[in-house]
Amino acid sequence: MLWPALVIMAPLLLGPLLALLHESLKPYVGGRIGGDDAGALTLANYAEIAAPEYVRYFLDTFRVGLISSGLALVLGFPMAHFIVRRASPPVRRLLIGGLVGTLFLSLIVRVYAISMTFGPLGPLSGFSRLLGIASNSPDGAELMVVLGLMNTTLPLVALTLIGTLQNINPRLEEAAMSLGAPRWKTFFLVTVMMCLPGILSAGITAYAFCISNLVVPMLVGRGFILFVSNLIYARFSEVANFPGGAALSIAMMVISVGLFYGLLHLVRSTWQEAGK
Amino acid sequence: MSITRRAFNRAALAGAGLAAAGPFAGGLIRPASAAERLLVVQWGAQWIEVSKQIAADFNKTNDTQIAWELHSGGSAAVIAKIKAVWPNTQYNVLSVWDPVFRTLIKEDWLVPIDESIVTNLATIPDQFIQKNDKGQKMTVPLSTAGAFWGYRDDLLPGGFDSIEDLLRPEFKGKLCVPYPINLTGLFIVSCAIQRGGDEKNAEPGWDFVKELASKGQIGEICTSNSEYINAMATGQYSVGFWNNGGWFATAKNFPVKLKNRMPDNKGFLYNEGFCVLKGCPEKAAFEFANFFAEPKMNELYNMNLGSGPTQPSAKTNPMLVDWYYKPDELAKYAYFADFAYLSSVMNEWNARWEREIVPLVRRG
Numbered sequence: 280m281l282w283p284a285l286v287i288m289a290p291l292l293l294g295p296l297l298a299l300l301h302e303s304l305k306p307y308v309g310g311r312i313g314g315d316d317a318g319a320l321t322l323a324n325y326a327e328i329a330a331p332e333y334v335r336y337f338l339d340t341f342r343v344g345l346i347s348s349g350l351a352l353v354l355g356f357p358m359a360h361f362i363v364r365r366a367s368p369p370v371r372r373l374l375i376g377g378l379v380g381t382l383f384l385s386l387i388v389r390v391y392a393i394s395m396t397f398g399p400l401g402p403l404s405g406f407s408r409l410l411g412i413a414s415n416s417p418d419g420a421e422l423m424v425v426l427g428l429m430n431t432t433l434p435l436v437a438l439t440l441i442g443t444l445q446n447i448n449p450r451l452e453e454a455a456m457s458l459g460a461p462r463w464k465t466f467f468l469v470t471v472m473m474c475l476p477g478i479l480s481a482g483i484t485a486y487a488f489c490i491s492n493l494v495v496p497m498l499v500g501r502g503f504i505l506f507v508s509n510l511i512y513a514r515f516s517e518v519a520n521f522p523g524g525a526a527l528s529i530a531m532m533v534i535s536v537g538l539f540y541g542l543l544h545l546v547r548s549t550w551q552e553a554g555k
Numbered sequence: 556m557s558i559t560r561r562a563f564n565r566a567a568l569a570g571a572g573l574a575a576a577g578p579f580a581g582g583l584i585r586p587a588s589a590a591e592r593l594l595v596v597q598w599g600a601q602w603i604e605v606s607k608q609i610a611a612d613f614n615k616t617n618d619t620q621i622a623w624e625l626h627s628g629g630s631a632a633v634i635a636k637i638k639a640v641w642p643n644t645q646y647n648v649l650s651v652w653d654p655v656f657r658t659l660i661k662e663d664w665l666v667p668i669d670e671s672i673v674t675n676l677a678t679i680p681d682q683f684i685q686k687n688d689k690g691q692k693m694t695v696p697l698s699t700a701g702a703f704w705g706y707r708d709d710l711l712p713g714g715f716d717s718i719e720d721l722l723r724p725e726f727k728g729k730l731c732v733p734y735p736i737n738l739t740g741l742f743i744v745s746c747a748i749q750r751g752g753d754e755k756n757a758e759p760g761w762d763f764v765k766e767l768a769s770k771g772q773i774g775e776i777c778t779s780n781s782e783y784i785n786a787m788a789t790g791q792y793s794v795g796f797w798n799n800g801g802w803f804a805t806a807k808n809f810p811v812k813l814k815n816r817m818p819d820n821k822g823f824l825y826n827e828g829f830c831v832l833k834g835c836p837e838k839a840a841f842e843f844a845n846f847f848a849e850p851k852m853n854e855l856y857n858m859n860l861g862s863g864p865t866q867p868s869a870k871t872n873p874m875l876v877d878w879y880y881k882p883d884e885l886a887k888y889a890y891f892a893d894f895a896y897l898s899s900v901m902n903e904w905n906a907r908w909e910r911e912i913v914p915l916v917r918r919g
Contacts (some may be wrong), residue, residue, distance in 0.1 A: 332910040
């Protein structure tokens with residue numbers, strides 16, 4: 280029975296989306312608040328963001344999001360693995376409680392903490408130099424954004440992967456090792472491979488969170504790193520160009536959904552190929 | 556090792572419980588009351604601090620409950636929030652400035668000020684008060700404020716003579732400037748004035764900003780007072796263009812000099828204050844605004860903000876002696892921008908900044 284869900288979702292999700300689509304087609308006159316209801320519908324708002332300069336903002340958003348969510352996965356998986364397979368019950372409780380607790384910590388606090396720690400005057404300012412980046416350069420600002428996003432998504436990724444790892448019978452790993460597989464091979468070919476659906480799911484969640492983020496680039500991007508969300512926010516909040524903001528939102532949504540299904544298709548076809 | 560669902564839930568609940576305990580222990584839950592309630596939107600930093608102090612005094616004689624919300628970024632952002640729900644906005648009193656007053660009046664969202672309740676309006680100079688087409692007074696101006704270039708004297712002894720100097724290599728990465736839509740584009744206008752233009756002939760200003768950006772002189776682009784105050788406090792940036800509030804907060808901790816009397820540039824003056832939105836408990840809102848407009852409160856308010864009081868009998872903070880202009884200096888150094896025009900080009904300037912300036916600063 281799908282209709283109860285549809286009755287709830289239609290006004291909550293579809294309704295606002297259609298309103299946004301309609302707003303994106305309204306003409307905008309400078310100085311007005313919102314689109315001109317009396318004007319003829321137009322694609323001018325889409326034409327404006329089709330300018331080559333805006334491609335850079337989309338690429339930056341997807342690239343920085345990918346790096347951040349990738350790092351969160353790389354760090355989150357061993358963390359989850361340690362909690363499920365190695366930690367003693369009290370340590371495990373402590374770590375899971377800590378991960379959940381960080382989710383309640385304000386995003387702003389976490390981002391400022393990162394900035395104060397790794398920023399040009401922070402105690403770990405040398406970290407950026409290790410990567411060959413001057414902390415007060417534009418690349419330094421990008422590094423702060425990556426660290427801020429990673430810090431935010433890491434608990435989400437780790438908690439998701441804890442569930443995944445728990446559902447994998449540890450005896451499969453023991454069986455592989457008893458048949459002579461070295462520990463590293465067991466880890467990568469048994470544990471990681473069996474976790475792939477969970478890794479994909481955690482990765483997609485983290486990636487969606489990163490590319491839709493507004494606060495992190497706003498607080499530590501120093502005005503150099505702007506995500507598409509920042510451009511949308513400026514239009515809706517600061518210049519009241521609702522049609523422009525709506526057009527950017529629809530474009531971002533279409534590209535993100537396209538990217539998601541593209542990736543999904545790629546992964547599925549690769550697995551099906553491997554299974555033949 | 557495996558974890559039972561119950562153990563996982565217990566650990567998760569423990570973490571959640573610890574995180575949630577703090578705010579409740581702080582006393583967020585308060586008993587209900589039948590008094591009027593006002594939701595007032597104010598800027599952060601010292602604006603909210605002094606406002607809460609004055610509101611506490613107000614509540615000694617008036618039981619209206621005051622709830623505060625902070626502007627997120629520039630005060631123009633509140634317009635979109637109101638538009639989305641109008642006429643059912645939850646806001647009652649807004650603390651904004653001239654360009655935003657003009658927009659709110661144009662939308663017909665404000666209640667004319669009832670001078671029988673806001674009796675202190677009578678002593679505020681008439682030219683500070685924004686009016687609608689019918690000539691009705693629509694605002695309660697609390698401060699005369701401004702936007703100026705300036706620098707931290709401890710980081711840049713001797714400062715600079717002209718903003719043309721800021722193109723020199725020693726200023727690379729040292730400038731902290733507003734996003735163009737903050738301060739309604741006054742940063743661009745200032746750069747335009749430098750090269751012989753103004754708000755209606757801003758092209759020379761854009762060229763100057765492009766020079767600054769391509770040389771890597773811009774170190775940070777701020778979108779709010781708090782961001783600017785924090786940025787200037789780090790010591791990474793020595794020069795900036797911001798409003799008097801941002802400079803005043805910086806000057807409390809560091810030696811600051813304003814460059815508001817440069818021979819080839821100008822300082823910008825405008826008013827900030829309260830306005831009352833339609834549909835709110837008007838009497839309570841007017842009483843609240845009137846309390847802030849009392850000469851004594853007006854003095855306290857502006858002493859803490861680093862702004863000029865609007866009540867002629869209120870004293871000005873001694874720190875600001877050189878910040879504002881004497882009457883005979885106004886023509887030479889002060890500039891009163893056409894905010895109605897600037898509001899009409901903000902969208903275009905914002906898009907232009909995204910297309911032409913950000914790629915340049917991004918390159919460093």
